[in-house]
Amino acid sequence: MSKEKIEKKIKEEIELDPVTADTIAKEFKEHSVAEFFKKNKQMLGLYGKVRTLTTIIHEYVSNSLDACEEANILPEIEVKLDELGEEYYEATVKDNGPGLTEETVGKAFGQLLAGTKFHRMMQARGQQGIGASGCTMLSQSTTGKATKVITGKGDGKVISLELTIDPKMNQAKITNFKKVDKEYRGTAVQAKFKGVIYKDTQGGVLEYLRRTAIANPHAQIKFRDPKGQTVLFKRTLTHIPKKPKEMKPHPLGTTVDDLVTMSKYTESRKAGSFLKNEFDRVGDTSLQKIQNMIRFDLNKDPHQLSWEECEQLIQAFKKVDFIAPSTEGLSPIGEDRIKKSLESIVKPEFVVTLTRKPKIYAGGYSFQIEVGLAYGGNAGERTSSNPEDVKVELMRYANRAPLLFDGGSCAITKAIQSVEWKRYGVRDLDSAPLAVFINFISVHVPYTGAGKQAITDEEEIMEELRLSLMDCGRRMGIYLGAKRREHDRKMKQEMFYKYIPEIATALSSVTKEKKETLITKLEKLVKDKLGLEKLEAKIKSKQVGKEEQEKADDEIGKAVVVEDEGSGDE
Amino acid sequence: MSKEKIEKKIKEEIELDPVTADTIAKEFKEHSVAEFFKKNKQMLGLYGKVRTLTTIIHEYVSNSLDACEEANILPEIEVKLDELGEEYYEATVKDNGPGLTEETVGKAFGQLLAGTKFHRMMQARGQQGIGASGCTMLSQSTTGKATKVITGKGDGKVISLELTIDPKMNQAKITNFKKVDKEYRGTAVQAKFKGVIYKDTQGGVLEYLRRTAIANPHAQIKFRDPKGQTVLFKRTLTHIPKKPKEMKPHPLGTTVDDLVTMSKYTESRKAGSFLKNEFDRVGDTSLQKIQNMIRFDLNKDPHQLSWEECEQLIQAFKKVDFIAPSTEGLSPIGEDRIKKSLESIVKPEFVVTLTRKPKIYAGGYSFQIEVGLAYGGNAGERTSSNPEDVKVELMRYANRAPLLFDGGSCAITKAIQSVEWKRYGVRDLDSAPLAVFINFISVHVPYTGAGKQAITDEEEIMEELRLSLMDCGRRMGIYLGAKRREHDRKMKQEMFYKYIPEIATALSSVTKEKKETLITKLEKLVKDKLGLEKLEAKIKSKQVGKEEQEKADDEIGKAVVVEDEGSGDE
Amino acid sequence: MAKKEPKEKAHVHKKTAHDLRMEKEGPKEIGRRIKEMADGLVEEIKANQDPTFITSQRGRGNVSFSEAEGIITLGDKKTHRNFLNVAHARKFMQTMLVTSKANDYLGNNKTAAIREIYYELKHTVGGTDENTFEDQSESDGVIVDLEHSVETIREKLNIHANPKGTLYGDITLIDRMHRNDEFNCLKLGRGGWSIMSRLEPNEIEIKKVNADYVLVIETSAMLERLVEEDYARKNKCILVGTSGQAARGARRLVHRLNAEFKLPVIVFTDGDPYGWYIYSVIKQGSMALAAHSEFLACPDAKYVGMTIEDIKEYGLENVTEKMKEMDVKRAKEMLAYDWFKNPEWQAELKTAISLGKRIEQQALANKSLEFVATEYLPKKIKKKQFLP
């Protein structure tokens, strides 16, 4: 067909079928969020044969840990993978959590954007109510099979059911519902997937669970891989982490829009009490300060607040000296626990850890950074059988859940790369025997995508990450420095000693002084000199160490002590 | 507060407030997709002060171009940015498209996951129905202001309205609705944003529009920046691109789940006609082949097909030799047009372009790759005022829309980096005076995130990208090789010539032969020798060039000729 | 001056067959050969053919060791250098310049040092900023090419290298080109005579030699030590200091003492690849000048030290040096040379390689300063503790 002919044909088609706003309007359709993610499952991290399987386990395990912690239960989780055929696996995850009710089980596994966590200002691994339901969808679309769930509340009854999702409606379709008498508390989920592969490599399930264990030393995780080999990550702490409370937003970081929206739905009768009740750290003193800075009366009905009046409030907030946000919604692992965990799982030469004070980023969300640096020993990834070939291992976490993928676009990786590690005694970061552990905790983690594998590099987050790394890096530097100094001292002594016989012989030959006398005297001289130096080094290192330690203690102290304070500032 | 005290307090709290499956169930809530993206606007690319503004313009301009093309209108788009205050801008985008109706305007700008494009198998820039509504949400949440829309169908009536979104309901709230008598066809949108910055740099609006113009040579784009300076990207073609048709899925690449779902909703009465009517390239011949391979009758009611029967069909599909997918749903720019466009906007020394045959990736979606390599001249990014300091410019596109961000995680970037450019005469890709243009077109682009800036590195896509780049690279290599050979020839002649007088003088001094005679003879000798070489080079280059060109012509031919064929395979 | 005339065993110069042959190759004959070569090139050019300069191929591929004569000789493989070859063009041009200049020297009866030729010919190639020669190594190489191409030695092209080396001992020379100066090299104080670059018999006549052997010494400091210890007189020998690799003048002198006066030649160098190489060049000639071995080499020369055996024998472990990587590589290459293929040298080289050690002459100072003159050399030479 010639070019002219084609063009003519196109023209005719256009005339036969003219497109206007009205014809377009006929095409206008709405679709559900389930359809959207079904079509775009790669956005949930469900792509790549190895990665998909890891993402599935990640979603189930995160939910289990969240549920256990919310119910103050020491988690015991069993993960099992069975190979059913070529690129065809069954995944089973069982926990000892509080279980689900008849009403919630369908929503938890069969409806996107449904869950307990979305609106709460409280730290949790999951936050979107998408992950587990996404897995259900993937299972049914690759195998046609339903996902099995067994759940019990420990009250002698156990529910067992199978479910799929109707994507158009974004609703669970439940089949084979049974309720039996049995003593079990917890939830077990079992689903089949095609087009996935299990590998025991970087980014695989085993690595994911190992990292999970590091950041959750109170959890016991058992894993049986497709070959039937079992790995048990024992808990190193029997202490249940402090349960995070739901938090109120901090006035700093709140936007005008947030304020407008909240004011519409508040039950308070006055703007003043609205602020005091629904915001963190707002008390009578600060209310008085705010009143002095705005042009309307805080006794006004909050439902009547205009955008402009809300803007006045936001301006005023910035001038009030609020105390740091409450940490009630956050549950850091804690310096000692990170240290213990890294020591027991990574087996390095030494570890320094740091839990920083909470900070806020845009949107009023508080967040907190924890850093662990594990140096020497088995730290770092082995790149060959030669134990000298080692590279730095980056362990990223968000709310204790490991982030294994998309490191390149993650704020944590960027922050690590931006630090001048040379200052802290690490000559080449890439080839250092070092594990860098970072846990980013927040009531709302700003993931770059629904796949939840990378944190957006917001300015405040980057700044705090860098400060945390540098602070922890300094402590490591002091250790490495002291280590090097001791090494230097030994080298120096050896060096001076070896020349002594030569010098003594030569001087003796010229002066006729006894050689042995000269040797004795010279060795004493060296010892005295280096002893002094060593002492100096000790004093110096102690001073620096002390300062650093005090500063750090101070910060940890603040982070802990802050719990004592009420939600107001008086 | 001592450690013991804190622990005691926690324990008390737990006892006061025991958490069980039932208390958790009370917390279970559903939320809307609008709420989800409002909270996670970074997933839409709406983060970073400069990036946010570019993303906004991207969403509006993509919609305008899609609308114009669907209605076979040569696009004329005006973009305007006004600075209203510190980090406070107003964006206006006006097109000459078909306009919107009263019923659709609210959905287009005020409801997420609503639009014309989601379910259609047809190439378009937008596909999710999220972008423009996301902008409306951002505008209202940063400024409290509504988004203004004016739209007309060219029938003498113009609609003007303001809208915001109710996130809880995911619905538009329309105010100030007016309908006036006026002659205007098209849609204009105007919205205000805070927390954004305009910069004339990489990743800025100007760069975005420049790249848009390169891939859309039929569009005219006018941009007035906040300082009042106007840039006009004129159209270089007055030819409206072939309008893509809605496509049927190709049997290869269709999953069992797709088949099951489609069979439930079909209007066909028999499985055979269901396959023939609703799939690309399925005709009577292939139906017969399929029937021979399955264990049930194709006359069966398709609504009754089981998962297992659908699996049989999918297995059978793999054994039928279907022809390549139809290209009706795809609208490539075309080799000539890419060439013209790169020549006029990039101003390089030379350009090679390539439009490949369509391929399919998992999910049955067809896609097609277009490559342009612009070398020398002004190609490449200038990294300093020194014209020698140049680096390669990567121009990524999906369905003609530029991708400016998240290059690191994009399949296109990965493919470019994986090619051995040295083979094609480019010594160091990073510092080459080269622009690499790639347009990925598909009825469904597998973005890594809702922000639509990077393409997932699916195996089939990576493979095809690499092949395309290597194919185009080879052609560039031939050009560069010929160029170098000519340069070498000149250098050689110069080199031989310069020694001739020296040699002639010396030989003349020994032999008494006349110096001038020797010079003449030697010069002839050099010319004869190099002339031969030149001829050889020419012949060689012609042969290679011809082979390559024929192969390429062949492929383009196929891509075009395919249109002649019906949707069946007979 | 010259108070003591040598009384015993004074050798007198006799012309060798080679001398006679060399004398026949006078300036006219050499000039004829040069013109013949150049005429050939002109003919090629006139026939529109790529002019090709032909010279002998040098290096291992075209060198063989003549067991019978005990010297290195050059084979008849040829190297072709074309003008119309990117890799050859510049060198071709340089060859033409040197050829023309040598032709001039012969015509005008002038001689020049290799550095002087370099400067005589160096200029900017017209219309460029390229020089005809960038450094002297370029013209030096071309001179060797020309020597081989017209089958003669540079001295016959009236070209010579820089002078280097010192002569000390009871030997009387007459410089026929310098007012017939006659002088005895034992009577020039401790400095000795500076060996000239050309020592052709028609210029420098060796009138008398009163010695039992010639001791060739690598370093000038060792020569000075032996002079200081009055070694030459006490041991009745001639000392030739080469200051490193022997220059052509020194080699010619040693050759003549060996060939004309039948004096045994004993070589004393550092025990390392460089020292062994110095020895082998004096004994068998060099690969680079294989074509000229017959009037430069001393096939019956012997090697007295330093040897690996010396290290143990005299307890010199502390003053050995590590062989550098390059040294080891050179030593391994030497293992394969025909002229080191006798059991003694094979053993010496292998031991040195396996120990990875080298030892310098001066290392003997570690025993005592005079040790070399009073113990080491007299004893080893008396006992004929030589390597072949």
Next chain:
Amino acid sequence: MAKKEPKEKAHVHKKTAHDLRMEKEGPKEIGRRIKEMADGLVEEIKANQDPTFITSQRGRGNVSFSEAEGIITLGDKKTHRNFLNVAHARKFMQTMLVTSKANDYLGNNKTAAIREIYYELKHTVGGTDENTFEDQSESDGVIVDLEHSVETIREKLNIHANPKGTLYGDITLIDRMHRNDEFNCLKLGRGGWSIMSRLEPNEIEIKKVNADYVLVIETSAMLERLVEEDYARKNKCILVGTSGQAARGARRLVHRLNAEFKLPVIVFTDGDPYGWYIYSVIKQGSMALAAHSEFLACPDAKYVGMTIEDIKEYGLENVTEKMKEMDVKRAKEMLAYDWFKNPEWQAELKTAISLGKRIEQQALANKSLEFVATEYLPKKIKKKQFLP
């Protein structure tokens, strides 16, 4: 031999005040100083103090140009070398070894070359695989330190450098340490006399000199050219070839001809930083040996060439070389030296820097081989076209 005795203007050796002073500093005096220094160190060690070896600081910071004497002199800044300093310890040990060895030489009336000392002292430090000295540059440096520390010259420590350089011309020497050999350096053929490393008056006596000036020549090839052209006789001068930077023996010889026989000294080097440096060392002494200038320098020496002016004057543009980056850097440093701070040298250096060119002696061969002997030197010397 010695047929023509010099008839006119024969200089006879006279002792200078300096000679007298130097003679007073006999081995005993030097030995006493060494012991004094070592005793001081032992006292410090016994007092549990870090032993400190003190020597003069060298280099620009402690060197000044004495306008009055026209020589470089050393200031009195000191360098302290401690044992208990990581950067000094090894060198401190080495200093002790050299001190002890020099003490031995003086006690036993032995002399040694610097390379011999190196080997005498080289051994493995007990219990390590480290050598006392890794290469000779280490011991050479320490020798200089010791010279300065005990305020004497190495010759007085019975230490000397390698011999280098050639003497040619109508000069008669007597070597008092070598059977009173007497010889005339015009009568040694074209080779000339190898200059020894030590030329102290008590060893080498200059009996007669028949010359109007001394011409010091940088390269041995140029010396050979001038001998070939019979320059010394035709121009009644002494030729001293230094083969690069002048060794101490050659400097001492030139100094003595200048100081004892009042012969003008004319220096002929390449026109480049290295050549200028050779000249300045002969004229004013060196920074490294600033303390010894008074008996090595010739403050009234003149520089005949090569000069930048020569390039234009004789059309030598084609045979200049580009100055390397390092050359330009050195030339710029020289601009700041006091002894180049006269208008003539400032102009010369600046022109050379701005042209970025250097020119070698041999470049004159570009005119013709004999040009240097028949035109260039006679004309420039007659017209006194010198740089100061």
